[in-house]
Amino acid sequence: MKRKIWSRILILFLVIMIALFFYRLPYYVEKPGMAHELDSYVHVENGYPEKGKLMLTTVRMGRANIYDYALAKIKKFEDIVPLNEVRDEKQTEEEYNVYQLYLMESSKNNAIQVAYNKANKSYHFNYKGVYVLDVYPNMPAAKVLKAGDRIIKVDGHTFESSEKFIQYVQNKKVADQIKITFVRDNKEKTADIQLAKFDDANGKIGMGIGLVDDRELIANPAVKMNTESIGGPSAGLMFSLEIYNQLTKEDITKGYSIAGTGTIEPDGVVGRIGGIDKKVVAADKEGANIFFAPDDEITPEMKKEYPTIESNYKEALKAGKEIGTKMKIVPVKTFDDALAYLKTLK
Known part of the structure; x- marks a missing residue:
C-alpha cells in the first residue's frame, strides 16, 4: 500500500516538474550567443576574398520558465528581462518577431548604402x-x-x-x-x-x-545577404565592413579575426545596442583578436532615467576585464572610425 502511495507521489511530482518546464514566466532570459563569420551570410558578386574574418555577434534570448529564471539568477552574463522591456504589452509575439525582421532588413539596407558609398559603387x-x-x-x-x-x-x-x-x-x-x-x-x-x-x-x-x-535595394555589383535566422539591427556595422571588404581589393582584415556590434545609419553613424557584455563573451569564445564597440554618448536625460547607464564601449571593457580576454576592444562612433583603425593594422 505504501509503495503505491509513493509511486503516485513520484508520478505527481514528475508531472508538476514537466508542467513547470513548459509554463512561461513574464520574463525573457538574455545570455551570450555566438560569433558568426560574415562571409557565410554576405556575398558580393565577383567580390574579393579575405585572409582573416569579420564576425557578427549575437545574444540568445528566450521566454523564461522557472528553471531558466533560477539559473539566470546565479549565472554570470545571464540577465532576466521583464516582458514589457522587450516588447510592447499590446504587441503580439508574432508582431514582435516581424518587427525584428524589419529592423534586420533596414540594417542590411543601411549597411549596403554605407559600404557602396565608401567604395564608390552604385545602387538604387x-x-x-x-x-x-x-x-x-x-x-x-x-x-x-x-x-x-x-x-x-x-x-x-x-x-x-x-x-x-x-x-x-x-x-x-x-x-x-x-x-x-x-x-x-x-x-x-x-x-x-x-x-x-x-x-x-x-x-x-x-x-x-x-x-x-x-x-x-538594387546594388551594382549585386549583393546577397542570407539573414533569415537573425533579427534586429545590431549587426549593421559588421555588415557594412564585410560588404566593403568584398567590394575593394585591399583586404581590411589582414588575417585578423574581427568581431563587433552596433547599428548603422545610412550616413555611417554607429549606434548603441543591448547585451554588449554577452557579445564580448561570444566573440572571446570564438577567438576574436579585435572587438568593435559603439562609443555612444550618454545624455543627461538618459543618465537621469537610468543612473547606472554607461556607454557600450565602457560596458564592453568591463566584460572583457571580467573574463580576462586578450581581445583588443576598440571604440567606434562611425564606420570610418572602424575602417581607420583597421588600416593601421600590420
Whole structure:
C-alpha cells in the first residue's frame, strides 16, 4: 500500500516538474550567443576574398520558465528581462518577431548604402508598397491583415511612398470601403476593408495598421545577404565592413579575426545596442583578436532615467576585464572610425 502511495507521489511530482518546464514566466532570459563569420551570410558578386574574418555577434534570448529564471539568477552574463522591456504589452509575439525582421532588413539596407558609398559603387531603391508592422485589434484591418503582409495596391492604385498611401486613405470618409491587394507568403491576395476612425488619433481614419515603406535595394555589383535566422539591427556595422571588404581589393582584415556590434545609419553613424557584455563573451569564445564597440554618448536625460547607464564601449571593457580576454576592444562612433583603425593594422 505504501509503495503505491509513493509511486503516485513520484508520478505527481514528475508531472508538476514537466508542467513547470513548459509554463512561461513574464520574463525573457538574455545570455551570450555566438560569433558568426560574415562571409557565410554576405556575398558580393565577383567580390574579393579575405585572409582573416569579420564576425557578427549575437545574444540568445528566450521566454523564461522557472528553471531558466533560477539559473539566470546565479549565472554570470545571464540577465532576466521583464516582458514589457522587450516588447510592447499590446504587441503580439508574432508582431514582435516581424518587427525584428524589419529592423534586420533596414540594417542590411543601411549597411549596403554605407559600404557602396565608401567604395564608390552604385545602387538604387525600388518602392514595392507598404509593409505591415502591426495591426490594431479593434480596427477593420484586424479581420484581414496580419504583421508581415505587404500591401501593393489600394483601389488598383500603386504609390511612390507610404506617405502617399496614407494621404490617399485619409482623404476617404468613415465607412468608405477600399480594395487592397497584398502579398502574404509570396501569394497575391485581394480584400475589401471598410475604413474606421482611430480612438486616439484626433479623428483620423484608416484601416488600423502600423506601416513602413517596403523598398528593395538594387546594388551594382549585386549583393546577397542570407539573414533569415537573425533579427534586429545590431549587426549593421559588421555588415557594412564585410560588404566593403568584398567590394575593394585591399583586404581590411589582414588575417585578423574581427568581431563587433552596433547599428548603422545610412550616413555611417554607429549606434548603441543591448547585451554588449554577452557579445564580448561570444566573440572571446570564438577567438576574436579585435572587438568593435559603439562609443555612444550618454545624455543627461538618459543618465537621469537610468543612473547606472554607461556607454557600450565602457560596458564592453568591463566584460572583457571580467573574463580576462586578450581581445583588443576598440571604440567606434562611425564606420570610418572602424575602417581607420583597421588600416593601421600590420
